[in-house]
Amino acid sequence: MKLRSTVFTRLRVIGLTLFAIPWVGIPIWMVIVNSFKTAGEAADLDLSLPKDWSVVENYMTVIVQGNYFQALGNSLLVSIPTILAVSLIGASAAWAFGRSRSKGLQFAFYVIALSMLLPPTLIPTIFLLRQMALDGTTLGYILVLIGTRMGVVVFLATGFVRSMPVDLEDAAAIDGASRFQVFVRIILPLLAPVLFVGSVILIITVWGDFFFAQFLIPGAGRETLPLSLYSFANSSAQSLRWNLVFAHVVMSGLPLVLAFLFAQKRVVGGLTEGALKG
Amino acid sequence: MKTRAASASIISETESSANLLLGKTGRPGLPLGRRLSRTGLWFALPAILFVGVFFVIPQVLNLRFAFSNWTTYSSEIKFNGLDNFASLIDQGYLFQSIGVTITYALIAMVAQNVISLILAYSLKDSTRVNGFFRSLFFLPVLLSPLAAGYIWRGLLAPDGPLNDFISLFIPGFDWAWLGETSTALASVALVDAWKWIGLTTLVYIAGINSVSKELLEAAIIDGANAWQTFWRVTFPMLAPAFTFNVVVTLVGAFSAYDVISATTGGGPGNTTRSLNIILRTQWGQGNFGTGSALGLTVTILVVVVAIPLVWYLRRREAKI
């Protein structure tokens, strides 16, 4: 019995490795190795090692000309408040939706859940922001992100709330806790795994958002990482410099990769703990 | 349901800490549910406001533009009935791009779910090795779609690494995956699927792990082998994960733009011109009315597909 399972495990690992190499290994290798080459060599877009190594020059160019740290700061400035706001506001709404039998609230829930699937429209959003005198501002961009991404967290968290027994909240209420206290001290901690999962899904889309960023936060000082990548890729009067583009890709993705490596276990854990009721 | 076991354990842990925080011991009483309905509105209000203002209102405004004659040539925006749609149909753009969009979404959805399910089953146990592989497969998810597009444009080039590899078996193989009308759409859809599989896999892993151990053991005692156990017990219990993944991948693909733009730009010919690609072309010509009409078409498509799909899958979940 033990021998069989060991053989199977070995086979499984070998199978996975064989699959992972072309699936993930080669594309990632492509990005990294080409980010080490000179522009001329990188233009060939193949998998060979560089003949002329240009690592430091490429990455320094990205940092300096591509305004990497400023863009990184802007991406953080946008992502963190968005995620916090969506998590807190979404959790609070999820509690209401999950517990309430009011028809009105149920309808609101369906609309918000639907917003998760529908693509947001650009031009009317800009018109709206102009009315509020917020177009072109980072604050306006954040508010739009919050409004259009709320659906995911509300959807996941509401399902979770519904599957939670009410006893705990009842007990606390009887004991004189205000609704706010119940929310903060009981609901939020219980929702933590789901909110965590929601944040992960959220940060991937917010961090990489290019389309809205392009129109909602113009201005070189406010560029987020995707904007800076794109304008950097298009900035040469000459041809697309793949080596620099890929160096930028590496640097843009690095924060997320690092964050994920630390959080990997919790992501799966959060999903396992029943984030999928909805 | 399935996570009652997990929820119960969380609750028993937090119950004691909750009691400690509140300094009381639990006593049965009025259900909170009834009290909450009346004031639940306050808790839901911020979310409702945000979504209402920054999502719903623009969608309503877009309706106005979609049925107007708005172009860049004049600041007049007048209602023009169904002219925009008629014009899009006349030029052959509307139905062709709907077809491209749906085909793209179906290919991406099927590929994503099949591959994720297989990966999820291999990686369901939380071991260190598996943890490593899960992270590895998650890396493409973290790439921006633009970057993913550029990478695969290079990998699928006629003289690129994929063809170099195939040339080991079929010498001189230089098929243009992204340049031939027969394979471009499928190739781009697969790139899209590739990018998101890491995430779908994790969702399935969670789903697989949430199948109660007792059910699995019962099946094994009854003499089912691994294959049968999977199909008769695990897969049905995966229903919520399945619903979530299928709906999100299918509908997400309707809005595809970045990947297509970075790989083929809508070509060759019109084979990868999804609704969003055509939308940008219309904007580029200054036709904002028809552009908004295309945006509305995407919205309608999502609603028309997602709602029945969710309803059907939910019923299936309930039956199981």
Next chain:
Amino acid sequence: MKHSQKLGAAVAMTAAAGLVLSGCASGGSDPSGPVTLTLWHNTQDPQAVLDLYAAYEAESGNKLDLIPITSDGFEDATLTKWATGDRPDILEFHVTSSYITMLNPTENLRDLSDEEYVANSGTLYDIGGRGADGKVYAAITTFPEVWGLYYNKKVLADAGLEPAVTADDLFSQCEVLSAAGIPTLSESGGSVWPPVAIPFLTSTTVAAPDWPATILDQSAKLDDPDSPVLEGLQLRQDLQDDGCMNSDITTATFEDSVKAVYTGTAAYEMIHSNIASVYLDAAGGDADLLDETVGFTAWGADSKMTVINPGPIGSYLLPKTGDAAKEAAALDFIRFVTGAGYADYIANSGTFPVIDGVDDPETSGLLTEIKAAYDEGPTVAMNTANLPGGLGGALPLIQEQIAGQKTPQQVATDLQSQLVTAAKAIGLEGW
């Protein structure tokens, strides 16, 4: 961390972020001091143009807020921002009459017809920079795009050929080159826009000078049997069908085509003069090596002509903003870049001047060949650029033609109906 602490921290963080952001959000200009002007610029602005902006800032004390618009999707990004009512103080954009019309100039742009540089630019403003009403709305500082054929000198020499200058030349040379296994033309369908070269150059060089007027008064159509545009589309089709083009049309980018011609794996590329810098890149920056390897010639379907088109880089328009101080400063900018700052810009950029009073700079042999083509002429402006809509819809249609999904006739018919739509939208009389 206790949960209440977490919440408190989160609230504090969001509040702090809010304070920081509100600081960022306000960006008004100080009325009494130097002015900040927003300038929408193409990310492909070369260093010389960026230096020009810096020179203006130094000279005037004003600040230029450079808003980058990525060159990929430049037109639709600019038009989309414009559509939302957003107006920069200075706009860098295409200045053909069809594009200027897209900005609704009578309502939105300032008339620059009486400025000094207009009179000092020779015949430049006959080919662009004006709206349909004839007023000058643009300030053009950079030499127009010169369209023609880049060729590999060795490939032609080995085959005993002189550079092709007509359609007949291309077909006869195609026979010779195909026999030697070399594609005559490298067509870059992968970059979407380059394949308009053959149709538009043909249409421009075979059409009578008054042809655009016949289209506008509806006495002729784009899909008429004798339409120059149809002739151009058909010529393109014939070259492709006769095997005179590369095998990877749909995926080749213009960078790939440049490489092909530079290395001699193709003989010709039909594209414009700004791509010379990409050729320089391919030569590793060695201008002499480039001159030895690659040459340029003007081309016309029936007889050799030099087709030109004003480009967006270094071409500026002034939107009406209603802010007197900023409008004055913006005009000041225009006067600087066409006046005091112009000489340095030309010397810096190595491009040829279009305004009198500045000498030609030292440049590579290839660029000198291009300038010679321009000087020799006869020069003619690309005639499709001034039709309603500028035939912008040709790009995706030609893609379909390449893939064999549409015939030249069908493309021409579609272009005609797009023209009608644009004309109606503009409100042209009689449409």
